[in-house]
Every structure is written in C-alpha cells, then in structure tokens.
Amino acid sequence: xxxxxxxxxxxxxxxxxxxxxxxxxxxxxxxxxxxxxxxxxxxxxxxxxxxxxxxxxxxxxxxxxxxxxxxxxxxxxxxxxxxxxxxxxxxxxxxxxxxxxxxxxxxxxxxxxxxxxxxxxxxxxxxxxxxxxxxxxxxxxxxxxxxxxxxxxxxxxxxxxxxxxxxxxxxxxxxxxxxxxxxxxxxxxxxxxxxxxxxxxxxxxxxxxxxxxxxxxxxxxxxxxxxxxxxxxxxxxxxxxxxxxxxxxxxxxxxxxxxxxxxxxxxxxxxxxxxxxxxxxxxxxxxxxxxxxxxxxxxxxxxxxxxxxxxxxxxxxxxxxxxxxxxxxxxxxxxxxxxxxxxxxxxxxxxxxxxxxxxxxxxxxxxxxxxxxxxxxxxxxx
Numbered sequence: 001x002x003x004x005x006x007x008x009x010x011x012x013x014x015x016x017x018x019x020x021x022x023x024x025x026x027x028x029x030x031x032x033x034x035x036x037x038x039x040x041x042x043x044x045x046x047x048x049x050x051x052x053x054x055x056x057x058x059x060x061x062x063x064x065x066x067x068x069x070x071x072x073x074x075x076x077x078x079x080x081x082x083x084x085x086x087x088x089x090x091x092x093x094x095x096x097x098x099x100x101x102x103x104x105x106x107x108x109x110x111x112x113x114x115x116x117x118x119x120x121x122x123x124x125x126x127x128x129x130x131x132x133x134x135x136x137x138x139x140x141x142x143x144x145x146x147x148x149x150x151x152x153x154x155x156x157x158x159x160x161x162x163x164x165x166x167x168x169x170x171x172x173x174x175x176x177x178x179x180x181x182x183x184x185x186x187x188x189x190x191x192x193x194x195x196x197x198x199x200x201x202x203x204x205x206x207x208x209x210x211x212x213x214x215x216x217x218x219x220x221x222x223x224x225x226x227x228x229x230x231x232x233x234x235x236x237x238x239x240x241x242x243x244x245x246x247x248x249x250x251x252x253x254x255x256x257x258x259x260x261x262x263x264x265x266x267x268x269x270x271x272x273x274x275x276x277x278x279x280x281x282x283x284x285x286x287x288x289x290x291x292x293x294x295x296x297x298x299x300x301x302x303x304x305x306x307x308x309x310x311x312x313x314x315x316x317x318x319x320x321x322x323x324x325x326x327x328x329x330x331x332x333x334x335x336x337x338x339x340x341x342x343x344x345x346x347x348x349x350x351x352x353x354x355x356x357x358x359x360x361x362x363x364x365x366x367x368x369x370x371x372x373x374x375x376x377x378x379x380x381x382x
Contacts, residue, residue: 004106005053006039009053009089015226015230024224025110036071053092112221135179136173253270257273259276266281274291277293301320315330332352
C-alpha cells in the first residue's frame with residue numbers, strides 16, 4: 001500500500017475560535033500539526049505517497065509541509081473548489097493517485113487520533129480480497145455514532161444511522177474513519193458532486209454485492225473535533241498513552257518546545273504542552289493544557305484542561321478550567337473562566353470581568369455608573 005488519501009478539508013467549526021485562521025488538522029497537538037502524527041504513522045506502515053484532499057485554508061498545508069520529504073513521503077495537494085462530502089473528496093483526490101486498479105489505497109480522516117495497526121489493516125484487506133476494509137472501534141455509548149454490525153467473518157452487514165432508542169443499538173461497533181479501498185472501487189464513486197461515503201457509497205456497495213469487511217481494533221481512538229477532545233488527545237500523546245513518531249520530545253508530564261520560558265516555581269503536569277516562545281510565570285499551575293506559541297501565562301494563574309491561543313495573555317491570578325482562548329486575546333488579572341467558555345480572538349477582558357467567586361473591588365467606570373443610578377450627592381467608593 002504505497003499510496004494514501006487524507007481528508008483534511010473540513011472547517012472545524014466545533015473548534016472555533018482556534019480554527020478561525022488555522023485548519024483543524026493543522027492545529028498543534030503535542031507540539032506539531034495534528035496531521036504530522038498521521039503522516040508519520042502512515043510512513044512507518046510503508047506508505048510512500050499521500051494525496052491531501054484540501055479545501056478550507058488549503059494553502060496552509062502546502063506552506064508548512066511542502067513536498068513531504070521531512071517525513072519520508074511524497075505529498076500531493078488536491079483542493080476541492082466546492083464542498084464534495086467525504087465520498088466526493090475521496091473521488092476528487094483519486095486523480096492524484098498513480099496505482100493500478102487492483103492496488104490497495106489507505107483513506108483516513110484528518111481529525112482522528114488512533115493507534116490502529118495500519119499495516120495489519122492493509123494485510124487483512126489484501127488477504128480477504130475485500131473491496132473496502134473499514135477500521136471499526138467499540139464505544140461504551142454508541143448513540144452519537146453510526147453503527148456498523150458485522151458477521152462472524154467480519155463481513156459488514158449494514159450501516160445504521162445514529163440509534164434513537166435502546167432497541168436500535170444492535171452493536172457497539174462504529175466507523176472509526178480509516179479505510180483501505182481497492183483503487184477501482186474509488187473510481188466507481190460519482191465525480192463532480194457531493195457524495196457521503198457513509199450514507200451513499202458504502203450502502204450502495206453493499207447493495208451491489210461488494211465485499212466490505214470490518215476490522216475491530218480496540219486500541220486508542222479519539223475524534224479530535226471538540227476542544228475537550230483536542231486537549232485530551234494532545235495530553236495523551238505527551239503522556240505516552242498513544243504512540244506517535246512525530247512527538248518532538250520524550251513523553252512525560254509536560255512537553256516544552258524550543259524557546260519556551262517556564263519559571264522554576266511554576267508547576268506543569270498531566271501532559272501539558274508549552275509551545276515555542278510561550279511564557280509561564282512564577283507560581284502558575286498548568287494541568288493538561290495546550291499553551292500555543294507566543295502566549296503568556298501570568299504569575300499565580302491556574303490553567304486546567306484549556307487551550308490558550310497564540311500570542312494571547314493570561315493575567316496574574318486568572319483561573320481557566322476547560323476554556324478556549326482565541327489567538328491574541330488578553331485576559332487582565334483576576335478573571336475566572338468556567339468550563340466550556342470560549343474567548344474570541346483579540347478579545348480584551350478587563351480586570352475581574354468574568355468571575356465565579358466574589359471578585360476584587362470596583363472600578364472607576366462602575367463607580368461613575370452607580371453614582372448616576374443613585375443620584376447626585378451620593379458618594380460611591382471605587
């Protein structure tokens with residue numbers, strides 16, 4: 001399997017504001033753009049040529065990865081002029097393949113962190129003569145996913161939509177977003193229009209009698225589409241819970257990239273990444289978080305399970321728990337951000353503007369407003 005297609009065209013809307021200026025697959029995860037981990041694992045499995053199916057901010061990929069030579073692979077870039085869906089993107093990217101009709105082609109999504117054995121998936125595909133082999137994983141709660149039941153031999157029986165009742169949960173197996181296609185099968189996907197591989201291509205192949213096999217692999221698997229999953233995936237790579245040849249340093253409690261400045265009294269743990277030229281001040285505590293390039297964490301700040309955008313500033317004594325801070329945002333001291341809060345790029349939060357507990361004293365603007373409300377002659381302390 002010398003060739004592969006990687007789907008990296010999505011806008012990553014669930015990760016905004018992080019994806020406002022950066023495509024989701026290019027966000028730094030454990031110190032490098034996420035797809036660097038996928039490219040490294042594909043190369044380790046023998047893939048020598050990858051077609052990147054791009055769309056949103058397509059130029060960012062080529063500017064960074066160039067021809068792919070640092071990863072020991074050849075990269076080809078094919079951009080969708082309009083959204084084509086998963087199946088349409090695969091068909092569009094197929095024009096960049098050079099293999100013959102009977103050769104296997106790896107196809108994988110650009111937002112899945114996985115420990116699946118790619119070479120074993122390929123070998124199973126070739127040995128069984130399958131038209132498509134799907135990587136399947138098991139999840140405790142499959143209600144948010146499409147289900148893929150198989151028989152005892154691994155043959156896919158059907159593709160089921162997300163179950164709405166307990167009776168509809170006939171399996172805990174779901175599509176894990178990594179496939180091996182026989183090249184001729186890709187060429188059967190309609191060209192030039194939007195096609196869903198999950199809702200159209202696979203069901204039609206089943207109806208035509210094609211052999212679709214599912215390989216259940218219970219190794220690490222995570223969809224990085226949400227901020228919480230993004231932080232968790234980065235931390236798990238740093239902690240060594242999932243292997244990647246692309247992690248730029250030893251595994252451990254924290255990963256510091258070149259130029260990072262961390263005060264000796266600061267405490268970093270739980271798979272934290274401090275990126276290039278970022279600064280962590282005295283007494284700060286950073287747990288399981290991603291601090292992007294050029295960001296500044298003030299003294300005595302507490303950052304947990306959060307993403308701090310590039311060149312943003314987190315003031316002293318600020319507290320972030322499961323928050324997302326956009327690039328260039330400034331949080332002045334004494335702000336407390338609860339889980340799920342997202343701060344847009346370039347936003348300025350004044351001193352103590354967001355609090356979960358009683359904050360510091362008032363401010364001149366507040367005193368002026370209070371005096372207006374209470375009437376002239378009323379002295380209001382600021």
